[in-house]
Amino acid sequence: MTTDFANVMASFSPIVSSICFLYAFSLGCFRHSVYEDISMLDSARDILKYLVALYCSLRVGTFLGPTQLGPMKGLIHLVLIVCNVKMVIKSYHKYVAGKPFKRMNLTGKVYIVTGCNTGIGFETARALLDMGGTVVMACRSTGKAAEAQDELLSLTGVPRERIVMLKLDLCDFASVRAFVADFERLNLPLNCLINNAGTPSIRPPFLSHPPTRILTHLLTLMHNNAA
Numbered sequence: 001m002t003t004d005f006a007n008v009m010a011s012f013s014p015i016v017s018s019i020c021f022l023y024a025f026s027l028g029c030f031r032h033s034v035y036e037d038i039s040m041l042d043s044a045r046d047i048l049k050y051l052v053a054l055y056c057s058l059r060v061g062t063f064l065g066p067t068q069l070g071p072m073k074g075l076i077h078l079v080l081i082v083c084n085v086k087m088v089i090k091s092y093h094k095y096v097a098g099k100p101f102k103r104m105n106l107t108g109k110v111y112i113v114t115g116c117n118t119g120i121g122f123e124t125a126r127a128l129l130d131m132g133g134t135v136v137m138a139c140r141s142t143g144k145a146a147e148a149q150d151e152l153l154s155l156t157g158v159p160r161e162r163i164v165m166l167k168l169d170l171c172d173f174a175s176v177r178a179f180v181a182d183f184e185r186l187n188l189p190l191n192c193l194i195n196n197a198g199t200p201s202i203r204p205p206f207l208s209h210p211p212t213r214i215l216t217h218l219l220t221l222m223h224n225n226a227a
């Protein structure tokens with residue numbers, strides 16, 4: 001019975017270890033090919049853990065004497081399988097899924113979200129509203145923003161006064177100044193400015209839309225100075 005257990009574990013463990021190693025290796029390569037600021041050392045350390053686990057699962061038999069081959073061998077393989085699966089789950093949460101989402105009470109808090117008529121900004125606004133926050137939609141197209149506002153109202157069921165719409169084109173200094181003045185007139189506090197607007201660009205050159213990024217910082221500075 002114990003020999004059966006050891007044999008089953010011994011045949012499973014190298015397979016699991018190989019799959020986990022391949023997963024870690026592909027994930028490391030993908031991150032390096034896409035992101036610029038990944039430390040080679042970090043990835044190498046991550047991959048090394050899987051390599052050690054794979055080596056151990058292939059060599060358990062040779063570490064143990066013939067008398068311990070039974071239950072001990074099975075147990076070591078089981079531990080290796082569990083460790084590998086745990087490491088994969090950890091890597092998945094660290095690099096792919098991100099930290100688990102935690103609901104917070106944001107009642108009374110005010111958030112400016114730039115470019116939130118679509119994409120990540122829209123979903124951010126929706127999550128903030130769902131948690132009780134007030135969202136100032138800073139969008140360059142009033143038409144698109146009005147449509148998004150209606151959609152947010154129907155999706156979240158919050159009262160209209162919790163979604164304020166203001167025009168902002170981050171490529172235009174005058175529009176940024178006008179936005180800051182409009183926001184000041186609302187007499188609302190500002191708990192967080194979410195600099196979302198822009199065009200996705202994950203490969204160099206990162207400054208594919210320099211004005212958006214530069215003016216976003218100007219917006220922060222102007223509001224801080226006015227406060």
Ligand SMILES: NC(=O)c1ccc[n+]([C@@H]2O[C@H](COP(=O)([O-])OP(=O)(O)OC[C@H]3O[C@@H](n4cnc5c(N)ncnc54)[C@H](OP(=O)(O)O)[C@@H]3O)[C@@H](O)[C@H]2O)c1
Pocket residue numbers: 114115116117118119120121138139140141144168169170171195196197198199200201202212
């Ligand atoms: N999606 C990705 O994979 C990814 C990856 C890395 C970083 N990001 C960053 O995450 C942010 C949002 O990405 P996303 O995928 O949600 O983009 P998206 O769907 O294209 O939305 C971009 C938003 O920014 C607005 N915007 C663009 N230029 C603007 C300007 N000059 N002034 C005001 N608003 C402006 C757009 O308004 P209009 O609708 O009027 O065009 C839109 O609302 C971007 O900053 C992007 O660089 C995204």
